[in-house]
Structures are given as C-alpha cells and as structure tokens.
Amino acid sequence: MQIPNWSIIISALKKWPLGKKIFFGNLFLLILPLLILAAFMLPAPFTPANPPLPQGPEAGPLAGSLPIRFLPGLLVLVGTLLSLCAAFFLSRWLTAPIRKFAEQFDAPGKNGPPAYNGGCETTFLMETLAQYVELLRTSREKLGTEVQIRKSAENFLQIYKNIFDNANEGIFITDANAKILAINKAFSTITGYEPAEVIGQNPRILNSKRHNAFFYERMWHDLGEKGAWEGEIWNTRKDGSIFPEWLSINAIRNERKETTYFFATFYEIGELKKREKQITFMAYHDMLTRLPNRAYLENKLTKNLAALPAEGGKLAVFYIDLDNFKNVNDVFGHNQGDELLIQVTQRFTSALSENDTLCRPGGDEFILLMEHIENESIVYLMANRLLAVLKKPFLVDRKKIFVNASIGISIYPDDGATGLDLIRSADTAMHKAKREGKNRFFLFTKGMHEVIYNTFRIENGIRLGLKNREFVVFYQPKINIQTRKTSSLEALIRWKKGDELVPPNAFIPIAEESSLIDDLCLFVMEETCAFQSLMKQQRVAVPVSVNISPRQFHNADFVDIVEDLLGRYQVAPEYLEFEITETTAMKDVEHTLKIMHRIREMGILFSIDDFGTGYSSLGYLNKMPVSTLKIDKQFVHDLEEHGGIVATIIAISQQMHLNVVAEGVETEEQLLRLGAMGCQEAQGYFFSRPLPGDQLLAYLLAETAKGRLEQT
Ligand code: C2E
Ligand code: CA
Ligand code: CA
Numbered sequence: 001m002q003i004p005n006w007s008i009i010i011s012a013l014k015k016w017p018l019g020k021k022i023f024f025g026n027l028f029l030l031i032l033p034l035l036i037l038a039a040f041m042l043p044a045p046f047t048p049a050n051p052p053l054p055q056g057p058e059a060g061p062l063a064g065s066l067p068i069r070f071l072p073g074l075l076v077l078v079g080t081l082l083s084l085c086a087a088f089f090l091s092r093w094l095t096a097p098i099r100k101f102a103e104q105f106d107a108p109g110k111n112g113p114p115a116y117n118g119g120c121e122t123t124f125l126m127e128t129l130a131q132y133v134e135l136l137r138t139s140r141e142k143l144g145t146e147v148q149i150r151k152s153a154e155n156f157l158q159i160y161k162n163i164f165d166n167a168n169e170g171i172f173i174t175d176a177n178a179k180i181l182a183i184n185k186a187f188s189t190i191t192g193y194e195p196a197e198v199i200g201q202n203p204r205i206l207n208s209k210r211h212n213a214f215f216y217e218r219m220w221h222d223l224g225e226k227g228a229w230e231g232e233i234w235n236t237r238k239d240g241s242i243f244p245e246w247l248s249i250n251a252i253r254n255e256r257k258e259t260t261y262f263f264a265t266f267y268e269i270g271e272l273k274k275r276e277k278q279i280t281f282m283a284y285h286d287m288l289t290r291l292p293n294r295a296y297l298e299n300k301l302t303k304n305l306a307a308l309p310a311e312g313g314k315l316a317v318f319y320i321d322l323d324n325f326k327n328v329n330d331v332f333g334h335n336q337g338d339e340l341l342i343q344v345t346q347r348f349t350s351a352l353s354e355n356d357t358l359c360r361p362g363g364d365e366f367i368l369l370m371e372h373i374e375n376e377s378i379v380y381l382m383a384n385r386l387l388a389v390l391k392k393p394f395l396v397d398r399k400k401i402f403v404n405a406s407i408g409i410s411i412y413p414d415d416g417a418t419g420l421d422l423i424r425s426a427d428t429a430m431h432k433a434k435r436e437g438k439n440r441f442f443l444f445t446k447g448m449h450e451v452i453y454n455t456f457r458i459e460n461g462i463r464l465g466l467k468n469r470e471f472v473v474f475y476q477p478k479i480n481i482q483t484r485k486t487s488s489l490e491a492l493i494r495w496k497k498g499d500e501l502v503p504p505n506a507f508i509p510i511a512e513e514s515s516l517i518d519d520l521c522l523f524v525m526e527e528t529c530a531f532q533s534l535m536k537q538q539r540v541a542v543p544v545s546v547n548i549s550p551r552q553f554h555n556a557d558f559v560d561i562v563e564d565l566l567g568r569y570q571v572a573p574e575y576l577e578f579e580i581t582e583t584t585a586m587k588d589v590e591h592t593l594k595i596m597h598r599i600r601e602m603g604i605l606f607s608i609d610d611f612g613t614g615y616s617s618l619g620y621l622n623k624m625p626v627s628t629l630k631i632d633k634q635f636v637h638d639l640e641e642h643g644g645i646v647a648t649i650i651a652i653s654q655q656m657h658l659n660v661v662a663e664g665v666e667t668e669e670q671l672l673r674l675g676a677m678g679c680q681e682a683q684g685y686f687f688s689r690p691l692p693g694d695q696l697l698a699y700l701l702a703e704t705a706k707g708r709l710e711q712t
Contacts, residue, residue: 018098018121022091030083037079038072095121102128169265170245176259178202190245190268192238203264208242210234219249223262227251232269244269286360288338289345294361294423297369301419304371305412316379316411317419318368319426320348320386323404323438325364327588336396343396344403347389351382367423373411376443383407383441406433407441415444428452458510462495466519470496473527474690475544477699478661478683481675486703488543488577490683491528492690493520508549517549522561528576529569531693540700545577545607550584553595563602573603579630580606582614589620600625607661612645622656629653631679633664639673650678 013021102121117124164171170187174180180198188194191206198205211233222229230248237243245266252261284296292300304315322344329337341364348358348366357369370382386407393400408429416422429444431452436442465471472494477486495502511517528544535541552558566573578599585592585608596606607628608621612635631649635642646662653660662674665684674682688699 014123015119017095017119019091019095021120022094023087026087026090027083030086031076031080034076034079034083038076098122098125101125167265169267171263171265172198172203174203174262174264176261178204178262181261190237190243190266191235197238206235208234208236210242223249223251223259227253227259233266235266244273286362289342289360291345291358291360291366293359294367297357297359297361297367298419298423300357301369301422304369305419308412314373314412316370316373316382316409317422317426318366318370318383318386318441319408319410319423319430320366320368320405321407321430321434322364323406323434325403328401328403332396332399332401336399336401339396340394340401340403343394344390348386351385351389356382367426376411379409379411379443383409387439387441404439406430406438408433408444409441410444425449455510455513458507459514459516461497462507462511462516462520465495465497466516466523471520471523472496472692473524473531474692475531475696476683476690477542477688477696478545478681479687481671481680481682485707486542486700487681488545489696490579490690491524491531491544491546493524494690512549512551515551517551518555521546521549521552525562525565525576526569527693529565529571532571532575533569534693534697535700538697538701540697540704541575542700543575543577543605545579547609548578548580548584550580550587550592553584553588553592559595559598559602562599562604566602574605577605577607577628579609581609582611585624586614586620593620593623596625610663612649618652626658628659628661630661630663630683633684636662636664636670636674636684637666639670643677646674646679647677654678 098121102124164182164184167184167186170190171184172180172187173182180201180203183193183195183198187198191198193205215233219229219231228248228250230246232244233247234242234244246269247264247266249262249264251259252263254260284292284299286293301317308315325337325340328340332340341360345358345360345366348368352358352368355371357371359367359369361367368382368386370379373379387405390403390405393402395401408426408431410416410422410425410429412422415425425444425448428448428451429442432448433440433442474492474494475489476492478488478490479485480487493504493508495504495507508517508520511520524546528546532541532544555561562576565571566576585596600606605627606625607630608624608626609630610632611629613632629649629652631646635646635649639646650660652658659681660679661681661683662670662679663683665671665674665682665686667686670684671682671686688696691699
C-alpha cells in the first residue's frame, strides 16, 4: 500500500477557501456526534445475551411501522442533511466578512498584488497584505524622498525669497498685462513706493516723461521679439524727483511660448552717470584752469567746420604762447606758475565773447577759437585785446609778475581745410611772432610753412651731419694792430655738404632752437682743443675763442664738460676763450653771471661779441668777468657813418680796462683808422679769411718764420 504524501495534502488543504474549510470542519464536528450517537443506537449483535428483538405483537409500539434497526441510519441521514445545511450556512456566515474583505483587494493598483482568485482568503489576505506592506514601505520611502525634495524646494524658495527681498537691485514682477504682482525692498528704497502702493498698478506710475513714445515702443517691441530689454531709463520717485536707472526686463514664458510674467530688475546709475560726466569732463578739460583741452577743441573745430556754409563761412584759430613762462616756473616755482596760469586764464576769458572758445592744450599755451568772423579786423581787435589784458602785472604770492604772449592766427578757409591744419598754421604763425621778438601777433601766411619745413629739414640734416662728420671748424686770426701779429684765433663752424660749405648763419639759429646746439658746441670745443694740441706741437699756440650760444648757459653740465675737455686735451685754460653776444649775456642775467664767474675762475676769458648791436646794460657789463669787447663788423664796414659808435665802444673798453677787437676789417684803411682810434686788435679778410686747421697752422708757421726772419 502507497504511503500518502502528507505535505502535498496539507498544502492542498491550505489552499482551500476558508468557507470549504469551515464547511468540512463543521460537517465533521456535527456528523461525528451523530455517528457516535448512531453507533450507540445500533442494535447489539445476536448473541445469547442479546437475542433478536421479538417480532410480532411482543415487539412493542414500533415494531409494527418501521423496523427499529433502521432507526439510527435514518437519524444519521437526517442529522447529516441538517449538518450539511448548518455547516454550509455557518461557513457562509462566518467567511462572509473575510471574503468581502478579500474581495476589496479584487481591483488593486496597476503594480499592486494579483486579484483574489477564489482560493484561501486568509492566505490571499496574508500574501496581499504582505505585498501591501511592501507597497507601503516603498511608498513611504518614496514619500520620504518626496518630502526631502519638497523640503529642499522650500529651502530654495526661502533662499530665493531672501535674495528677492535683500537684493541691492530693485525688483518687480508683473503679470502678462504688466500689472505689478510683487516688489522687493530695494524697489521701495529706490522709488519710495511701499508694496501696497504699487502692487496691482502698472509700472507706468514711475514714468518720468523724459522718454518719448518711440522709446517705449522699442522696449515693448524688444520684449515681444527677444523676450528681453535692457537699457538706461529715467524714472520718477514717489517724491517726484527723477533719477536714471539701468533697467533689465525679462519676459517669462510658458511651454506654449506665451508670456505669463515679466521680471524686471533695476539699479540707480545717478552716481555712475555723475562719475561718467566727471571722466568725460576730465578727458576734455584741463584740470588746472578748467578750460577745454586740445581734444575738445579738435572735436569742436571738426563739428563747426562741417556746419559752416559752403561759401563765406569763416572762423579764426589763435595760438597763444606765453613768453618766457619757463623763467616764471624756474624762479618762482611751479605752484606760483600754476597760479599765474589761472590768473592769465581769467584775464583772457574776460576779453572773450560768447562765440569764442578758449582752450588750454597744455603748458603755457592757449588756443582760442573765434567763430562767425565777418571781417579780419575783428581778428586784429581780438589779438590786441588779448595782448592788452596782459599789460598789467599779475600779483602772485604778493609778487608782481609781468607776462607777455606771442600769438599766431589762422583763418578758415584760407589757412587750412581741417581743424588740425588750422591749429598747425596758427602755431607756425605764433613761432614767427616768437622769432620776431615775442609779445606780438602774426597772421599766418603761406610762406611760413616753408620756413617750418626748412627748419625741420635742417634739424634732421644737422643730426645726420654730426653722425657723418660733415662739420668742420675753420679758424680766423685776430691780429694785434700794433705788432701786426696773430694774438688769438676765432673758431667758426662750417657744414661741408659735398663740395658746398654751408655758412653757420644758415643752420646755427635753427640748431639754437633745440638741443642740437649743445652737440654742435661740444663738437667745436673738442675740435678746438685738439687743434690746440697741434699748435702746441708746432710751438705756435695762441688762444682760440669759441662762440657760445645762450642755451649753453642753461646746460647744467656745461661747466663740467669744459673742465673735462681741458683735462682730456691737456689745454691750459688761458688758451681757450668764449665769445658771447650781448643778448646771451643779458638773458637771465643772474644765472648767466653765476656760470660766467665759475668759468672765469677756471681761467677762461670772455669776449662780448657784436658789441653795440644788442641792448646790454653797462651796469651789468661791469659785473661780468669780461676781458674783451668785439666791435661788430657792420660798424667797421662803414666807419664813416659809425665812427661815433666805434669811438664810444673803444672809450668804454678803455674805461673798463678791456681789450677791444674790431671785426670785419677788410682794408688797410679801416685798420689804420681803427688803430688810430685806439683799437688794439683786428679780425677780418684783410689778414685772413677763416681757414681750415691745416691752412691756419701753415699761416701761423709762416708768420713765426717771418717774425724770426725780421728779428735776425
Ligand atoms: P661772428 O661770431 O660775429 O663771427 C664773425 C663772422 O664774420 C664770421 O662769419 C666770419 O667769417 C665773418 N667775417 C670775418 N671777417 C670778415 C670780413 O672781413 N668781412 C666779412 N664780411 N665777414 C667777416 P661766419 O663764419 O659766417 O659766422 C657767422 C656767425 O655764426 C658768427 O658770427 C657766429 O655768431 C656764428 N657762429 C660761427 N661759428 C659758430 C660756432 O661754432 N658756435 C656758435 N654758437 N656760433 C657760431
Ligand atoms: Ca664771434
Ligand atoms: Ca661778431
């Protein structure tokens, strides 16, 4: 016999629905007592102790209807039927709520447990509940994450709110119809409006009426097209004051690209604009006098010229340069110089009308633009007025200072087509005024540009010439009229350009306007010292004088350079002399005197060149360490006419115990007359033209040989 597999049976039983289990359980419980009862009621087997029941009349009351032995079976049958019914209804009644409960899970969520398929309700419920518990757990986890996300979103919202509230920029948000929905604190601070006063309003309440309809049209156009607009805008505060701000507006759109909100930020730019104005002012003005500067003038000129009528429109440019202003700075210091410039500005300004613009391009220069020139006489009047306002002395730090100016004037259209041309022409004319003696004005003429071009050409030529050793020094003897012997020489520079010998008058004045004269002077002194060595070797050494320009006295190294040269070439100081003109001597007298004394202390003698042509003061001449006066050749040339001057110069030199040399002696007659007048020395073509070093050396050697011959 096969052993039944209990575990399969048990698990199959487990799967039974609860109703079945209760049904069979009840059935079993109900039928069991019935069966026991029936068993008791069953007739005992026919044993001697138990004989079969009597049949017939002695069988009792039942004996006649049903055989008594079927009675237990009948009872069991009826009992079973009743039990069946009771078990069925009991099982239905007991399991009804559980089934109902299980059936509630009949339509679970998509990912939920499977529907109840009629099996064991409790198993189904347990499995389902387990799955629900799992579902609940994952849901709770999800919820946790969700809560976390919500929390951080809330945090972010709080941060955004803080940023919104505390931003330095004013912020406002409007709906699509530009109705203000929210503003931040800075909005209130900047505009003065509290939230209650603006929320629900249109930002138009800030309108300053500074911008026209077109401005706003463009703004809305940009917002529509690009979804953003930013720019400078003037708005009004609650108190009515207007202010500039930088405004950025962004349209916020939904997925359908419809604008739902506008987000706008702005900040005040009043301070910025003020600074911007300051910077622009600084870029176009001179900070000392607060006058417009050159850049401003050039701009204005360009604009004005463009606006002038094609025919007949005229304007004038004045280039004004203060004379000798450098001296004021040197003597009184830069602060006083600045003060003087401010006062000069005030005086000039007082002479102007509203059509005139005075600028200061820098230093001691001013440029005046005069518009609407009807005739040139206005220009002359203005120039005279400008010079006239400078006539009275200036009072700076309780000191009286006199200042003049040189003015050059150019007129449009004759003197230049552009602003720059006009300024350049006026500058050229101003330089002409300087050259002609300062404190005056000149109108520009075409020829002036040629002079400038020439100057430029010569300056460059000198620079190159020095490099290429194109310069040479010639020497001209000065003769003792009594002995007719060479007493000294004068060094005279020449520029050898190919075969041509350029005379110094063609380039020295130009070199004197720049530092080129320093280089030329150094060259002549070096050549002279080298020539001294040659003369010394040949035993014919005589002193040589070198012409010194006024600029040398302002060269801080001049004395050192001279000292160095004497040392390097081993030249005794008494063999070097300096010739300075009266004008040089009288220029910045105090300073010149100081330098002259230092040089004289070194043992070098001074001559005053071209004496009688300048304006030297005899008082100062007395203070100067001068040993010789040179009579200018123009007086010698016409002794008949200038005899008186020559005699006076000779008398002065005798009075002051000075040596006197006559220049430009070309004839014996001149020589004799000068000798008779008491002149000690003569220089001129009569004896010798200026000669190159080797020829002059030969001249000296010949003279010495002749002298020796005469002695024997
Ligand atoms: P300066 O110092 O008065 O020189 C005298 C000028 O008279 C020289 O002209 C000379 O050649 C000229 N001369 C001499 N004897 C006669 C004569 O009998 N008749 C005529 N008509 N002229 C005579 P140069 O060499 O042309 O020099 C002209 C000026 O150039 C000089 O006048 C001087 O002021 C300047 N110069 C010459 N060399 C130098 C130099 O090395 N340095 C500076 N700073 N100036 C110089
Ligand atoms: Ca000279
Ligand atoms: Ca001279």
